[in-house]
Amino acid sequence: xxxxxxxxxxxxxxxxxxxxxxxxxxxxxxxxxxxxxxxxxxxxxxxxxxxxxxxxxxxxxxxxxxxxxxxxxxxxxxxxxxxxxxxxxxxxxxxxxxxxxxxxxxxxxxxxxxxxxxxxxxxxxxxxxxxxxxxxxxxxxxxxxxxxxxxxxxxxxxxxxxxxxxxxxxxxxxxxxxxxxxxxxxxxxxxxxxxxxxxxxxxxxxxxxxxxxxxxxxxxxxxxxxxxxxxxxxxxxxxxxxxxxxxxxxxxxxxxxxxxxxxxxxxxxxxxxxxxxxxxxxxxxxxxxxxxxxxxxxxxxxxxxxxxxxxxxxxxxxxxxxxxxx
Ligand SMILES: [Ca+2]
Ligand SMILES: [Ca+2]
Ligand SMILES: [Ca+2]
Ligand SMILES: [Ca+2]
Numbered sequence: 148x149x150x151x152x153x154x155x156x157x158x159x160x161x162x163x164x165x166x167x168x169x170x171x172x173x174x175x176x177x178x179x180x181x182x183x184x185x186x187x188x189x190x191x192x193x194x195x196x197x198x199x200x201x202x203x204x205x206x207x208x209x210x211x212x213x214x215x216x217x218x219x220x221x222x223x224x225x226x227x228x229x230x231x232x233x234x235x236x237x238x239x240x241x242x243x244x245x246x247x248x249x250x251x252x253x254x255x256x257x258x259x260x261x262x263x264x265x266x267x268x269x270x271x272x273x274x275x276x277x278x279x280x281x282x283x284x285x286x287x288x289x290x291x292x293x294x295x296x297x298x299x300x301x302x303x304x305x306x307x308x309x310x311x312x313x314x315x316x317x318x319x320x321x322x323x324x325x326x327x328x329x330x331x332x333x334x335x336x337x338x339x340x341x342x343x344x345x346x347x348x349x350x351x352x353x354x355x356x357x358x359x360x361x362x363x364x365x366x367x368x369x370x371x372x373x374x375x376x377x378x379x380x381x382x383x384x385x386x387x388x389x390x391x392x393x394x395x396x397x398x399x400x401x402x403x404x405x406x407x408x409x410x411x412x413x414x415x416x417x418x419x420x421x422x423x424x425x426x427x428x429x430x431x432x433x434x435x436x437x438x439x440x441x442x443x444x445x446x447x448x449x450x451x452x453x454x455x456x457x458x459x460x461x462x463x464x465x466x467x468x469x470x471x472x473x
Pocket of ligand 3: 416419423424
């Protein structure tokens with residue numbers, strides 16, 4: 148029986164011969180396989196050697212995850228605040244409108260620190276959103292207020308707040324975008340990303356006491372490539388058609404998380420597909436937030452067995468087959 152090696156380096160069959168999985172990128176295959184192959188010219192490797200490769204990869208993932216508060220300097224939440232994502236160092240950026248318009252790295256872009264607080268080459272700049280506002284919402288407090296009570300706003304249905312993030316390692320990122328208007332909670336905003344058709348609305352309700360998808364934030368999965376047109380993330384927050392341009396649409400902040408490599412059915416991201424993944428699959432199907440809080444660094448889309456972008460009943464049969472075959 149084949150064994151799934153932690154970190155999706157590849158598959159070890161009964162002869163302990165590595166077979167790199169077809170789902171990982173060419174670049175990823177090369178880097179990971181090189182670690183394994185360097186220990187045996189005959190391509191015969193041990194599981195222990197590949198687990199070492201996993202540890203190295205986990206480090207690079209956290210170095211490509213970021214928490215960002217949009218607001219005045221010094222108003223960021225504390226590092227133990229997770230919001231709807233992972234805890235870690237919060238950057239504060241003004242997200243000031245800069246010209247000329249460009250999607251690539253801008254001379255006036257701001258550098259980001261990763262979750263561990265280490266400096267990185269990842270930079271962000273903004274075009275379109277004109278006002279940096281702060282309102283004291285009566286229901287937010289503490290770190291929630293630090294993130295949500297200040298925001299960059301646009302007041303036009305035709306000019307969005309456009310944030311461009313450059314310098315990211317290639318991969319798939321989960322982007323959690325906070326777009327909730329303090330005080331004037333009736334405001335609804337739209338959130339979209341370049342190269343994506345999914346444009347959810349967010350807002351329209353008072354602070355719920357904690358983060359709620361569709362009220363305080365949206366989630367998108369965005370792919371970054373090493374070449375071509377998708378080398379950056381382009382985020383856009385705007386006033387929907389018929390919306391209130393006087394109040395405007397807010398961008399309170401965002402979180403970026405580099406997702407683990409594709410590993411279908413591995414719901415706890417331990418590198419194995421087995422009975423321990425059943426509980427995670429069930430919660431991914433029935434209660435997304437419960438799944439996320441139990442598996443904060445994993446990838447809920449490991450349950451999306453038919454790869455249609457959502458987790459549903461259509462994924463059950465394939466998941467059961469994967470566990471039985473595991
Ligand atoms: Ca703030
Ligand atoms: Ca903010
Ligand atoms: Ca597992
Ligand atoms: Ca699916």
